[in-house]
Amino acid sequence: MIITPKELQKWVKDGRTFQVIDIRTEDQREEFPLSVIGSIVGSAESLPLANGHPIILVCQFGVVTEGLILEKELDNAYSLLGGALAWEALQTEKDDLSRWSRQTALPELGIIGQKKLNNASVAIVGVGGLGCFAANILAAAGVGSLLLVDGDKVELSNLHRQHLYGSDDIGSKKVTAAKKRLSSQYDQVILHTVPEMLVNDNANEYLHNADVIVDATDSIQTRVLIDHTSKETEIPMVYGGLYRFEGQVAVLNHHGSPGYRDLFPELPTSGDACAEAGILGMLPGIIGNIQALEAVKLITGIEPTLAGRLLIYDGLSHNTTIVDISRKE
Amino acid sequence: MRITVKCFSQVRYALEKDELSLELGPGKDTKDVEDLVREHANKKLDGVLLRTAVNRVYIKEPQELKDGDEVAFIPPVQGG
Numbered sequence: 279m280i281i282t283p284k285e286l287q288k289w290v291k292d293g294r295t296f297q298v299i300d301i302r303t304e305d306q307r308e309e310f311p312l313s314v315i316g317s318i319v320g321s322a323e324s325l326p327l328a329n330g331h332p333i334i335l336v337c338q339f340g341v342v343t344e345g346l347i348l349e350k351e352l353d354n355a356y357s358l359l360g361g362a363l364a365w366e367a368l369q370t371e372k373d374d375l376s377r378w379s380r381q382t383a384l385p386e387l388g389i390i391g392q393k394k395l396n397n398a399s400v401a402i403v404g405v406g407g408l409g410c411f412a413a414n415i416l417a418a419a420g421v422g423s424l425l426l427v428d429g430d431k432v433e434l435s436n437l438h439r440q441h442l443y444g445s446d447d448i449g450s451k452k453v454t455a456a457k458k459r460l461s462s463q464y465d466q467v468i469l470h471t472v473p474e475m476l477v478n479d480n481a482n483e484y485l486h487n488a489d490v491i492v493d494a495t496d497s498i499q500t501r502v503l504i505d506h507t508s509k510e511t512e513i514p515m516v517y518g519g520l521y522r523f524e525g526q527v528a529v530l531n532h533h534g535s536p537g538y539r540d541l542f543p544e545l546p547t548s549g550d551a552c553a554e555a556g557i558l559g560m561l562p563g564i565i566g567n568i569q570a571l572e573a574v575k576l577i578t579g580i581e582p583t584l585a586g587r588l589l590i591y592d593g594l595s596h597n598t599t600i601v602d603i604s605r606k607e
Numbered sequence: 608m609r610i611t612v613k614c615f616s617q618v619r620y621a622l623e624k625d626e627l628s629l630e631l632g633p634g635k636d637t638k639d640v641e642d643l644v645r646e647h648a649n650k651k652l653d654g655v656l657l658r659t660a661v662n663r664v665y666i667k668e669p670q671e672l673k674d675g676d677e678v679a680f681i682p683p684v685q686g687g
Contacts, residue, residue, distance in 0.1 A: 497685070520684060524619075
């Protein structure tokens with residue numbers, strides 16, 4: 279069984295009787311001592327205890343103890359979700375990070391990275407195929423606030439790939455329907471919406487507070503505008519684009535890395551948007567999620583990113599090609 | 608010399624291939640290969656902008672090729 283730090287806090291407050299067994303190493307206990315709850319140092323071998331009280335098992339991230347309970351088939355034992363790190367975060371900053379315990383267990387992210395995500399703001403321009411997937415997974419990852427920018431309304435032909443919308447949303451503004459869906463699923467995320475297209479007059483005003491801009495538009499003209507704003511404000515953008523079974527992703531304008539106009543100085547005149555070219559719903563899923571991954575890496579400082587590199591994914595062969603775009607001359 | 612051409616998005620659909628192997632005379636550069644690709648595409652790439660990479664590095668100016676090089680033509684893609 280699992281217990282969250284908040285639930286355990288309530289047990290403490292209610293005066294319930296239980297026993298906490300800390301199975302961590304001495305180094306880990308010294309680095310992150312358990313405050314508020316008294317614990318005894320235990321080991322997997324000493325389990326189960328036969329005193330009848332519920333047992334709270336604590337490890338560093340809450341992963342080892344979950345496995346232990348399953349392995350030993352312990353009936354009256356709870357694994358503390360997110361482990362000692364999540365418990366301490368709740369005690370010191372009143373943040374319950376246990377929801378993200380599976381990602382804070384990653385050494386590259388940890389509690390520090392999670393707090394960066396919780397305090398971050400991401401602007402997503404375009405809530406179509408790419409934007410739906412990126413917004414959903416970024417909200418799930420705990421990004422503190424999302425700004426959704428799109429002037430379009432939901433159409434029947436969107437539904438096979440834009441999974442934030444259902445039949446009932448047809449005719450509604452995409453950002454309104456996306457906000458409704460995301461807020462019902464993720465109660466911690468703050469959602470701001472702009473039900474209009476990004477244009478020269480409003481781009482800076484809407485985007486300047488973001489830590490990262492996710493370019494999920496289907497218009498090259500809008501992409502160029504995002505690129506210009508990204509360069510001017512020094513806010514990195516994560517570019518994503520699709521053509522049939524192929525997708526492209528790059529991190530642009532990050533610490534001097536090339537921008538979109540460095541990649542494509544001339545602009546095409548003919549369109550190749552999904553409506554004309556055709557698309558399966560899985561492709562925006564793959565590419566939108568890669569964009570979200572790059573956004574998380576930019577916010578938390580995990581490296582390497584796709585700055586200075588263009589990733590091309592081929593959904594037919596599943597080959598991935600990465601092209602170095604950082605050369606100046 | 609023999610080179611490989613990697614075809615992406617519209618190039619792939621225009622040529623109906625994701626890769627070509629070409630035998631070139633000495634002194635040929637990426638612009639010569641682009642001309643050949645456009646010719647093979649039979650007008651399907653007219654008006655399509657192409658950026659070029661050699662051995663997975665973007666280039667901005669035509670570059671002379673050598674035996675074994677891999678040339679990629681990458682159009683901008685718009686779908687979102």
